[in-house]
Amino acid sequence: MEYAAGQLVSLGFLEEAPYATASKELVPAVRKFLDFLLRKQQLTPVAVIRSYLESLEQMSQDLDGAIERKETGNALRILDECNDIIERMRSDSADNLEAITIQTLAIKSNLEKKSVRERYMIINRIRERYLVPLREIIDIKMPIQNSIDQLHRLFKEGQRTFLAHGLLAEEFSRSSVRLLRLRKSVRFDFIESGREVEPLYRTLKRESQILKGASRALEIIDHKGVKNLDLDFPITFMRMEGMLSDDLLEGYFHKLAGYTPAPPGVIQDSISDDIPVDFIDPDQLRQKIMDALPLEDWFAWLLKNYGDASLEVLLHAYVHVLDNGYEVSFKDEPKKYSHLNYTIKSCPLTVERQT
Amino acid sequence: MKSPFDLPNLAVVFDELRKGRHICVEDGDLYRSLLLEYESFRELFHYLGFALERHPRDFFYFSSDLGFTPVARRMAVFMFILIEHLANEGRSVEEALTSGYIAIDTLPHETSKRFRRYMDEAGITVEKSINTLTRHGFAEYSGGSKFRFRSPVYRFIDLCLTVIRENDPGDEVDDTELLSALGQEESMDD
Numbered sequence: 445m446e447y448a449a450g451q452l453v454s455l456g457f458l459e460e461a462p463y464a465t466a467s468k469e470l471v472p473a474v475r476k477f478l479d480f481l482l483r484k485q486q487l488t489p490v491a492v493i494r495s496y497l498e499s500l501e502q503m504s505q506d507l508d509g510a511i512e513r514k515e516t517g518n519a520l521r522i523l524d525e526c527n528d529i530i531e532r533m534r535s536d537s538a539d540n541l542e543a544i545t546i547q548t549l550a551i552k553s554n555l556e557k558k559s560v561r562e563r564y565m566i567i568n569r570i571r572e573r574y575l576v577p578l579r580e581i582i583d584i585k586m587p588i589q590n591s592i593d594q595l596h597r598l599f600k601e602g603q604r605t606f607l608a609h610g611l612l613a614e615e616f617s618r619s620s621v622r623l624l625r626l627r628k629s630v631r632f633d634f635i636e637s638g639r640e641v642e643p644l645y646r647t648l649k650r651e652s653q654i655l656k657g658a659s660r661a662l663e664i665i666d667h668k669g670v671k672n673l674d675l676d677f678p679i680t681f682m683r684m685e686g687m688l689s690d691d692l693l694e695g696y697f698h699k700l701a702g703y704t705p706a707p708p709g710v711i712q713d714s715i716s717d718d719i720p721v722d723f724i725d726p727d728q729l730r731q732k733i734m735d736a737l738p739l740e741d742w743f744a745w746l747l748k749n750y751g752d753a754s755l756e757v758l759l760h761a762y763v764h765v766l767d768n769g770y771e772v773s774f775k776d777e778p779k780k781y782s783h784l785n786y787t788i789k790s791c792p793l794t795v796e797r798q799t
Numbered sequence: 800m801k802s803p804f805d806l807p808n809l810a811v812v813f814d815e816l817r818k819g820r821h822i823c824v825e826d827g828d829l830y831r832s833l834l835l836e837y838e839s840f841r842e843l844f845h846y847l848g849f850a851l852e853r854h855p856r857d858f859f860y861f862s863s864d865l866g867f868t869p870v871a872r873r874m875a876v877f878m879f880i881l882i883e884h885l886a887n888e889g890r891s892v893e894e895a896l897t898s899g900y901i902a903i904d905t906l907p908h909e910t911s912k913r914f915r916r917y918m919d920e921a922g923i924t925v926e927k928s929i930n931t932l933t934r935h936g937f938a939e940y941s942g943g944s945k946f947r948f949r950s951p952v953y954r955f956i957d958l959c960l961t962v963i964r965e966n967d968p969g970d971e972v973d974d975t976e977l978l979s980a981l982g983q984e985e986s987m988d989d
Contacts, residue, residue, distance in 0.1 A: 557889040575977060638978040651893065655886035657959025658879040660966050662917060670876060670920045676965075677958050679871045679935065680849065680861035681819040 487543045487570070488536040490577035496533045497581065500526065501591040504598055511602050516609055519602060523615050526595070530622045534629050541633040544570060548640045551648075564652040567645045575634070575641055582631050596623055722754050724761045733765070733795065742772070742793040743781055755786050771796040806839055807832040813844070816851070816861045819870070821936035821951035823858035833859045856953045860936075870931060876921040877928035878955040880907065880914045896952050900945040903929065 449468055452458040457474050461467035470478065503526050510519040547570060550556075551563050558566075583589070599620035606612040664673050732749065739745045742765055746758055753761070765772055774791040781788045806812075812829050815822060822829050833840055834857075841851045850862040867875075884907040885895045895901075908914050908925050918924065929946050932938040937954070940946045 554889055559889050560886040560892065563889075571977070579977060635978060642977055647891070651886065651891060653963050654882060654892050654956055654959040656967070657962035658882035658886075661875070661879045661959070661962050662883065664966075665876070665917055665920065670872065670917070673867070673872060673875070675867050675872075675875065675958060676961055677867055677871045677875060677954070678862045678865065679819045679868060680817060680863040680865070681868065681870060 487540050487547075487574055490574055490581070493533060493536065493578070493581060496529050496536075497591065499529055500595055503529075504591065504595040507595075507598050507602065511598065511605050514605065516606060516612055519606065520612055520615065523602075523619055527619055527622055530619070530626045534626045537630045537633040540574060541637050544574070544637045545640050548644050551644060560648065560651045560655050564648040567641060567648050571641050571645050575637060578630075578634050578637075582627075582634050592623065592627065596620060599623065722757050724750055724753060724757055726764065729761055729764060730768070733770075734798070737795060737797055739795040740792070741779070742795050743788070743790060744792070747781060747783055751783075755783055755788075758783065765793070765795050768798070770798050804843070806836050806843065809840075809843075812840065815936075816844075816859070817849070819861070819935050821858050821860040821949075821954070823936065823950045825939075825949055826936075830859070854951070854953065856950050858936075858949075858951045858953075860951065860954075870935075873921050873923045874928065874931055874935070874937070875955065875958060876917055877908065877923060877925075877932070878952075879959070880917060882955070882959060884914075893956060896948050896956070897950070900941050900947045902945050904944065 449458060453460075453468065456471060458468040459471050461469040469475075503522055507519065507522045507526070509515075510522055547566070551558075551567055554563065599616050602616040603613050603620070606616065661673060661675070733739070736745065743758075743762060746761055750758060750761065773794050773796075775794065776791065778789050778791050781790065808829055809832075812822070812832055815826075815829060822833060824830050833851075833853075837851075837853060837859075841853075844851045844861070852860055852862045854860070882892050882896075885892050903925060906925055908918050908928075929938060929940070932948075933940060933946070935951075936949060937951050938946050938948050
């Protein structure tokens with residue numbers, strides 16, 4: 445240990461500490477360098493970037509006055525200060541990108557086994573504290589852009605005003621280019637940072653929501669008991685209660701498959717002879733009429749030939765000659781006909797022939 | 800004309816679904832039948848009084864209006880404990896649930912006093928829970944000592960998000976796109 449310390453002292457990295465005899469400390473140059481490296485790993489708060497922008501706004505007012513009054517010395521001093529701030533902003537922005545990249549990689553690899561909740565809190569902090577406010581700064585719709593635009597106009601105006609002072613005009617031109625570069629690089633860094641942070645943020649946000657949901661449900665169980673946990677989680681389970689089991693059903697169907705039905709009973713033909721049929725077949729009637737034409741008294745002929753038929757059947761047959769194209773005519777004198785218990789009065793109908 | 804009953808594997812598909820099973824790509828022919836003839840199956844089951852659901856993660860199940868049944872409640876308690884444990888261990892819940900096998904003896908359900916209380920109150924054991932999850936197509940055993948979840952496990956992930964939506968409505972996922980508008984400006988600049 446002492447040997448290593450001696451070596452570092454001899455190489456100029458360490459020196460004796462003024463406050464103690466056996467102590468060493470870093471030489472200022474090395475400390476500054478290490479501070480620089482450390483700063484590169486840390487995020488510059490957006491408040492700092494905002495303060496840069498406010499300074500630039502103030503400087504643009506001062507520069508405006510210096511240009512108006514054509515104060516070369518004053519203009520050059522303000523320009524230097526502007527350049528310094530512009531470069532610091534650019535550097536801090538690039539460092540932020542690097543720090544964000546390192547932190548997101550650490551969250552992704554999670555070597556420290558941090559819980560989902562912890563990792564979500566870290567990424568959410570980066571997003572909310574650095575990226576969301578930074579977006580306001582680079583968004584062209586935000587008012588802060590007016591200040592930068594104003595500064596850019598002043599640089600151009602200064603270039604024209606101090607054209608006769610070659611070096612100063614050139615300095616205005618350089619500042620103008622620096623400002624453009626700042627805009628581009630801050631925008632680039634923001635977009636790159638966003639690309640690192642956003643997917644991880646979304647994943648962890650979802651993971652965190654899932655965890656919260658599970659914890660919330662367990663919390664409900666703590667307070668109200670399992671039976672009072674009522675969630676929208678429909679699952680169907682239809683039990684075949686009261687029905688045959690699959691095995692029984694299968695056996696039943698096997699039995700059905702081997703079933704031979706008994707032959708149907710024989711239909712007895714002889715029965716039909718004894719059944720009285722009260723009906724006049726129209727074809728048979730037409731044939732009989734054709735054989736008997738001409739008929740002097742159609743209804744009398746019907747009574748003679750179908751005397752056993754009921755009155756309804758006889759009347760039904762009576763209209764046959766009216767609907768089937770026979771040449772018919774009624775006699776003037778009505779006549780009475782008797783059939784079963786009925787007496788019918790009608791003018792006799794003569795049937796000549798079929799047309 | 801094709802009969803509406805002439806659907807591939809209809810009897811088996813119906814038998815599995817009515818038992819509450821979730822059918823996913825790992826179920827081979829049954830899954831393919833449902834995937835190819837989803838509309839016909841859905842319509843037929845609808846007339847029989849069942850609601851066939853197709854999850855965005857491509858698995859099928861029967862929904863119901865029975866509410867939160869005791870079986871569903873028991874499975875959910877088991878899953879809530881597991882999810883909380885995985886997240887607290889620093890593991891990605893979705894990744895842990897959807898990839899790889901889980902050794903049964905590493906489960907936290909009976910190791911912590913709090914978790915054991917939930918299990919006792921729900922009247923479940925680790926073994927019973929995994930059996931129920933397996934029967935419903937959420938999980939699959941590998942030998943006797945390990946098991947893994949199948950894609951239908953996303954229903955429990957959805958359930959956790961539903962719990963948050965219903966109980967803490969202000970705490971939903973922020974959909975603000977940080978880069979979207981800037982991306983357009985960027986292309987305009989170019």
